[in-house]
Amino acid sequence: SYDLTQPPSVSVSPGQTASITCSGDKLGDRFVSWYHQRPGQSPVVVIYQDDKRPSGIPERFSGSNSGNTATLTISGTQPLDEADYYCQAWDNNYVIFGGGTKLTVL
C-alpha cells in the first residue's frame, strides 16, 4: 500500500511563512490535494492538483510537488489558519490521506 507521511505538528508566528510537508515514494508523479480542518468542523480543500487554489481560498495558500515531497506553504500566516492539515493523493483508484499536521500559530 502507498503511504503519505506528514509531520505531526508545525508551529509558526503570525505573519510568518508556514511550510507543511507530505512525503511519499515518487509523490511528484502523483497529484496532491490539501485540506484544512478547524476543530469541530469539516475539512475544506485549500489546494488541489498540486498547486491550484479553489475559489474563495486566499492567495497566501500555495502548493508544490516534486520528487518525494509535496509542500503546502502559507505566507503571512494568520491566527485563523491554525488547524489540522491533511494531504491526499491517489494510488490507482484508491484515495490516500496523510496522517495530518497540526499547525499552531503562536
Next chain:
Amino acid sequence: HVQLQESGPGLVKPSETLSLTCTVSGGSTTNFDWSWIRQPPGKGLEWIGYMYDSGRTSYNPSLKSRVTMSVDTSNDQFSLKLKYATAADTAVYYCARLGGGIAGVGAPPYFDFWGQGTLVTVSS
C-alpha cells in the same frame, strides 16, 4: 451551492450494521463520484470508499469485505452500509463529493464539498 447532509443512527450495537445516508441539495448526484470518509475521535481522516452514479465503486481494501455503497439518483442520495460493526468503527462519518474530474479519467478529482459529519458510536 451544493450541500451534503448525513443522517442515520448515532448509536450502533456491536456486530450490527452501521447505515448512513447522505442527502445532496443544490446539485445532482449524476456525473460525480460520491465518497464516505471517517475520522475516529482525536485521529486523522480515513477514506472508506466512493461510488459513481453508474454503480462503479472503489473501497478501502481494509474495509472492503464489510462495506456496501449505493447511489439513488432519483432522490439525490447516497448511502453507506458497514457490516459487523465494532468499537473500532466509532468515528465521525463524512460524506463528500469528488469534484474537478472523474476518478480514473484524466487529472484526479478532489473532495470539493463535504457534509458536516455525524458521530456514530458503536457500543452495547
